[in-house]
Amino acid sequence: MASGAEARDRLAQTAMYDRVESALNLVNERKSGLTVPNKWAFEARVGGSVSGAQLAITWSRRNEPEATLYLNNDVEPELAAKTLLDRTYGLIAASFADRIIGRDGARDVSASMLRRVANRLNELYTGRFDEIIHGQSLPLVSIDHLERAGPNPFLYHARTGEVLGDFTGLVRQALDRLIQRNRLRIEDVDVGLLASLFRELFSNTHLHARTDLEGALYRRSARGIVFALRPVDIPHDSFAAGLPVLKEYIESMEREAARPRVEFLEVSVFDSGPGLAARTLRSVVPADLPIEREYELVQKCFLKTYTSVSNPAHGWGLPRVMHALKSSGGFMRLRTGRLSLCKWFPPGMKDPRVTADDLQFMDIGGGSPKRHARVEGAVFTILIPVGLGN
Structure with a gap:
């Protein structure tokens, strides 16, 4: 080679x-x-x-x-x-x-x-959303080293540079543009839940994208959200792109859907930081660290009492994401460090409280977590089914 x-x-x-x-x-x-x-x-x-x-x-x-x-x-x-x-x-x-x-x-x-x-x-x-939307997806990114006039105003306050406190208006505006292209009705979508997912996921990725483990700014750093509408005819193996757990999740919708097509709203975020386990460990994850230990470090990030930053206002983002996921019958994939994890819940659960069992994640290929190639940063992908009863 x-x-x-x-x-x-x-x-x-x-x-x-x-x-x-x-x-x-x-x-x-x-x-x-x-x-x-x-x-x-x-x-x-x-x-x-x-x-x-x-x-x-x-x-x-x-x-x-x-x-x-x-x-x-x-x-x-x-x-x-x-x-x-x-x-x-x-x-x-x-x-x-x-x-x-x-x-x-x-x-x-x-x-x-x-x-x-x-x-x-x-x-x-x-630009306007109808110009920014590509296909069925809306990309919202912030690339620090190329920003001359401040961060993306769709994600940050222009005056303070802080992450927006409420994404409801942005989500509703995005849905208006995306739904125009499909039979889905905005009344079928829990806008508040999606806005909460936007806020929690992006706030979490904002905290970790720009600095290394020593607190120094990266030479290049970025983070972003891709918000997309994904109509799927059930069953549809190609939509799962070869991921057995995702295929299983999509097939589970067949029992709940009133028609053979289900719309999923996707909220995906990425960042260029050290990754969840490294932030928790506060050092680079050693190559010889058992994958089970790395999994425990990542799992810790989803506990209500844990935060990797000193600000007491932080520490609730990922627990809230899990609550929204369970409430909506959603799917999550997380790729960070040497882990590729997933979790999904069936729709219509009577008790959406998150339990210890809900924080047991599977490997994306099924079974217990396995070792994958090491990656920088973290990628979360959330799928939320909408319009199941139509």
């Missing part, structure tokens, strides 16, 4: 979770360049775009200060840059690269691509 700058990791347009995990294994083994698709079917799968963003962040950290992104030639030349940057994973890959090489494999196009990145960020920070 080639080493150093000669090694390149290239994801095909058909790549799903398994190929992303394979790429992460390679990224952890040696230095390499990276090529991602301009068009990627994985983006339309649950958590696909944020998983691609996490891959790009992990690759960048393993290769800096020589992280080289090679542009793909899978679309027409005049559409390539826009196609890539319209997608969250593509925007993050370009923003976190030290150098960007053109489709010919030789020409340095870093300067022109960064100008396009700046234009795309301006669109995302100032």
Whole structure:
């Protein structure tokens, strides 16, 4: 196998979770360049775009200060840059690269691509939702090292720079745009629950995205939410993208749904921080630490009494996420450190109180937690079923 700058990791347009995990294994083994698709079917799968963003962040950290992104030639030349940057994973890959090489494999196009990145960020920070929505998803990102006029105003107060205290207006505005394209009615959606999920998930990821374990600012840092509407015809194996537990969850809806199509609202967040276990441990997770111990460190983050920061106002975000998940009959996937965990609940539970048993997570492949390739930051993906009774 080639080493150093000669090694390149290239994801095909058909790549799903398994190929992303394979790429992460390679990224952890040696230095390499990276090529991602301009068009990627994985983006339309649950958590696909944020998983691609996490891959790009992990690759960048393993290769800096020589992280080289090679542009793909899978679309027409005049559409390539826009196609890539319209997608969250593509925007993050370009923003976190030290150098960007053109489709010919030789020409340095870093300067022109960064100008396009700046234009795309301006669109995302100032545009209307009907312009920002890509397909059935709304990307809301904040990329610290490229922000010249302050953080994303859809997520932060322009004056104070604090995370918005209430996301209800944003969620309702986003739903108005997304639901226009489907038969779903806004009356079928618990807007308050979604706004709470936005607030808790993004506040949690905001705390951990920008600084390392010593409190120093990262050279590059980002975080974001992808809010999406995912209509699924049940059963639909391809929607699960090869994840057995997700397939099982989708199939469980067949008993509850009044019609063969179920709409899921997806709330996915990502960040570029050290990861949940490292924050809890307050140090880098040693390579020889048993995976069971890393799992315990992550599980601790979901306890009501635990917080990794000194501010007493914090420490309730992830417990509240679990309560919302159980109340709605939702699905969660968490990818952090060497763990890929999931949890789901059937809809219509009479008692949504979160118990100790509810904090027992499965490996994404089923069974007890297993060791996966190490990643930077954390990715949460939440699915909420809506309109089951229609």
